[in-house]
Amino acid sequence: MRYIDVRSDTVTQPTQAMRDAMLNAVVGDDVYDEDPTVKELERKAAELTGKEAALFVPSGTFGNQLALFTHCKRGEEVILGDDCHIVVHEVGASSVIAGVQLRTVPSIRGVIDPCEVKSRIRNGEEDIHYPSTGLVCVENAHSNGRVIPLEVMKKIYEAAHEKSVPVHLDGARLFNASEYLKVSPAEITAYTDSVMFCLSKGLCAPVGSILASTKSFITSAKKKRKLMGGGLRQAGFLAAAGIVAIDSMRGELRKDHENARFMADRLSELKNISVNSEDVHINMVFFKINSSVNPSEVVEYFLTNGIKINPPENGVYRFVTNYWVNREDVNFIVDTLSSFLSDRG
Numbered sequence: 001m002r003y004i005d006v007r008s009d010t011v012t013q014p015t016q017a018m019r020d021a022m023l024n025a026v027v028g029d030d031v032y033d034e035d036p037t038v039k040e041l042e043r044k045a046a047e048l049t050g051k052e053a054a055l056f057v058p059s060g061t062f063g064n065q066l067a068l069f070t071h072c073k074r075g076e077e078v079i080l081g082d083d084c085h086i087v088v089h090e091v092g093a094s095s096v097i098a099g100v101q102l103r104t105v106p107s108i109r110g111v112i113d114p115c116e117v118k119s120r121i122r123n124g125e126e127d128i129h130y131p132s133t134g135l136v137c138v139e140n141a142h143s144n145g146r147v148i149p150l151e152v153m154k155k156i157y158e159a160a161h162e163k164s165v166p167v168h169l170d171g172a173r174l175f176n177a178s179e180y181l182k183v184s185p186a187e188i189t190a191y192t193d194s195v196m197f198c199l200s201k202g203l204c205a206p207v208g209s210i211l212a213s214t215k216s217f218i219t220s221a222k223k224k225r226k227l228m229g230g231g232l233r234q235a236g237f238l239a240a241a242g243i244v245a246i247d248s249m250r251g252e253l254r255k256d257h258e259n260a261r262f263m264a265d266r267l268s269e270l271k272n273i274s275v276n277s278e279d280v281h282i283n284m285v286f287f288k289i290n291s292s293v294n295p296s297e298v299v300e301y302f303l304t305n306g307i308k309i310n311p312p313e314n315g316v317y318r319f320v321t322n323y324w325v326n327r328e329d330v331n332f333i334v335d336t337l338s339s340f341l342s343d344r345g
Contacts, residue, residue, distance in 0.1 A: 001306060002306070003303075003306050003307065003308050004306060004307045004308070004325060004329045004332065004333060005307075005308040005322075005324070005325075006307065006308070006309055006319040006320050006321065006322075006325060006333065007308050007309060007310045007320065008201075008310075008320050008322075009173075009201050009202040009256070009283060009320050009321075009322040009323075010198075010200055010201055011308070011322070012200075012202070012203075012204045012322050012323050012324055013204070013206075013324065014204055014205065014206045014241055015204050015244070015249075015323075017244050017248065018204060018205065018206070018240070018241040018244045018245070019241075021240040021241060021243065021244050022237050022238070022240045022241050024240075025037045025236045025237050025239070025240035026236065027234040027235070027236035027237060028234065028236065029233050029234065030056070030231070030232055030233060030234070030235045030236070031226070031231040031232070031233060035234065035235055035236040035239070036236065037235075037236030037237075037239045037240050037243070038056050038235050038236050038239040040239070040243060041054075041056055041210075041239040041240075041242045041243050041246075042054040042055060042056055042210070044243060044246060044247070045197075045210040045212055045246065046212050048185050048186065048246060049174075049185055049186055049189045049195055049197070049210075049212045050185075050186030050189055050190060051189065051194075051195065051212035051213055051214070052213070052214045052215045052218075053212065053213065053214065053215045053217075053218035053219075054210050054211065054212040054213075054218065055210065055211045055212070055218050055221055055222055055225060056208060056209075056210060056232075056235060056238075056239055056242070057196075057208070057209050057210070057211055057225060057230055058207065058208065058209070058230050058232070059198075059200075059207075059208070059209055060085075060170075060172045060196060060197075060198045060200075060201070060209045061089075061090045061091075061093065062209065062228065062230055063196035063197075063198075063209040063210065063211045064085070064086050064090060064137075064168075064170050064196050065090065065093045065094065065097045065098065065228075066211055066221055066224060066225055066228065066230070067135075067168045067194050067196060067211060067213075067221070068086075068094050068097070068098040068100055068135060068137075068168070069097050069098040069221075069224050069228070070194075070217060070220050070221040070224055071134055071135045071166055071168060071193075071194065071217075072098050072100045072134035072135050073132075073134060074098070074099035074100070075099065075100070075101075075131055076100050076101070076131055076132050076133065076134030076135070077100060077101040077102070077103045077122070077131045077132070077133050077134065078094065078100050078101070078102050078103065078133075078134060078135045078136070078137055079103050079104075079105060079117055079120050079121065079133060079135070079136045079137070079165075080102060080103075080104060080105065080112075080136065080137035080138070080139075081104065081105055081106075081107035081110065081112045081137075081138070081139065082104035082105065082106055082107050083107045083110065083142075083144065084107065084110075084137065084138075084139045084142070084143070084170065085139055085143045085170055085172065086102070086137055086139075086170060087102055087104060088143075089143070097228065100134060100135075101131055103120060103133075105117055105120060109142075109144060109146055109279065110139065110142030110144050110146045110148060111146075111148055111149075111152055112138070112152075112156070114152065114155035114156045114158075114159045115159070117136055117156050117159050117160065118159035118160075118162070118163070120133070121133045121136075121159075121160065121163045121165055123163050123164060123165060133163070133165050134165070135165065135166055135167070135168055136156060136160040136165055136166070136167045136168070137167070137168045137169075137170060138153060138156055138167065138168075138169055138170070138192075139169070139170040139171075139172075140153065140169060140170075140171060140174070140177045140188060141171075141172075141173040141174070141176045141177040141180070141281065141282050143172070144279060144284075144286070145276075145279045145280060145281055145282055145283075145284035145285075145286060145318075146279050146281050147176070147177045147180040147181060147281040147282065148177070150181065150183070150187065150188065150191070153169075153188065153191040153192075154191050156191070157191035157192065166193035166194070167191065167192050167193050167194075168192065168193065168194045168195070168196075169188070169189060169191075169192040169194070169195040169196070170196055171185075171188070171189070171195045171196060171197040172196065172197060172198045172201055172209075173197075173198070173201055173202060173282060174188065174189070174195065174197040175197070175202065175203070175250045175253055176202060176253055176256075176257070176281075176282040176283060177282070178250075179250075179253045179254055179257060179282075180257065180281050180282055185197075189212070193213060193214075193217075194211065194212065194213035194217060195211070195212050195213070196209055196210065196211050196212075197209060197210050197212075199241070199242040199245045199246070202249075202253055202256060202283060202322060202323070203245035203246070203249040203250065203253075204241075204245060204249055204323050205238075205241040205242050205244070205245040205249075206238065206241055207238045207241075208238050208239070208241075208242050210242075249323070252323055253282075253283070255323075256282075256283035256321045256322055256323065256325075257281075257282055257283055257321075259283070259321040259325060259326070259327060259330050260280055260282065260283045260284060260285050260319075260320075260321045261280055262327065262330055263285050263319060263321065263330045263333070263334065264277050264280045264285045264287075265277075266330070266331070266334040267285065267287055267334055267337070270334070270337065270338055270341065271341065272289060272290045272291040272341060273287055273288070273289060273290065273337070273341075274287060274288045274290055275287040276316075283320055283321045283322065284318055284319070284320050284321075285318070285319045285320075285321075286316050286317070286318050287316070287317050287319075288312075288315055288316055288317070289317070289341075291341070291344070293340075293341075293344060295311045295312050296311065298311075298317075298340065299311050301336070301340045302333075302336060302337075302340075305336050307332075307333055307336060319333065
């Protein structure tokens with residue numbers, strides 16, 4: 001049975017072109033720096049982001065945590081938004097791996113105030129009670145579905161650099177942000193010292209992310225990747241799918257965005273549904289059901305009708321469009337929710 005899956009854009013199956021590329025990939029031992037397909041992916045990724053070098057890593061969380069581990073000394077602090085992915089959805093890994101403290105800044109729908117960032121940087125402080133600030137992190141596109149304006153990123157970058165603090169971008173959905181802003185990925189990453197982006201979010205690659213920065217940073221990160229257990233052997237089989245992802249799949253994201261906006265419009269027509277329409281910048285639709293329903297019953301009803309969804313988080317549901325969800329599927333999803341609500345009066 002084929003399920004329509006809107007839990008995330010990580011659930012996508014690889015395309016046939018990816019499967020063919022994986023089957024025919026020329027591989028070597030990447031720990032020995034001998035995998036030509038991994039090298040080609042890293043070269044393309046560095047060029048795409050305007051950075052000197054790049055590193056293939058197993059996942060987005062791995063890439064973000066590797067960035068913190070490489071940028072920071074143990075005991076330093078990282079300044080970032082209080083609702084960003086690194087804080088909310090990365091299992092507290094920063095305290096375990098990098099040994100850093102997270103110092104959060106209030107986020108208004110994903111946007112943090114550059115002045116707040118600047119005021120919290122504690123480099124050069126003589127007070128023995130204060131940790132030093134080792135890094136500032138931003139997220140774009142944000143995991144709340146919104147895209148952060150370039151002007152905000154520029155001001156944060158300038159504020160951090162004024163105090164000699166680097167900036168890391170959690171760009172898990174960098175290409176969604178690029179599509180929304182109608183700029184190249186490099187125009188976004190220009191305001192960062194390092195960037196992580198995912199190949200398995202929206203682009204259909206089965207596994208993997210990229211960390212990009214300067215050559216010296218990536219050299220250091222590569223050793224720390226090994227320490228973290230991320231030294232893969234014949235990783236070219238996975239990298240081959242990643243090459244197809246960045247060469248051929250970025251242009252498909254526009255359809256995902258259009259389908260998400262269509263879904264938001266249709267959901268808004270339903271009684272007792274409140275859609276965060278202003279937050280539909282990319283491929284995510286957030287909404288609430290304003291009637292007394294059991295979330296587990298909602299999930300089960302959808303599954304019975306061939307649709308996979310996640311339960312709500314803090315009362316908010318999230319549907320994510322992706323390459324394998326078409327306009328007909330969107331209509332069926334909305335009609336299914338309408339039927340569920342009708343059945344319950």
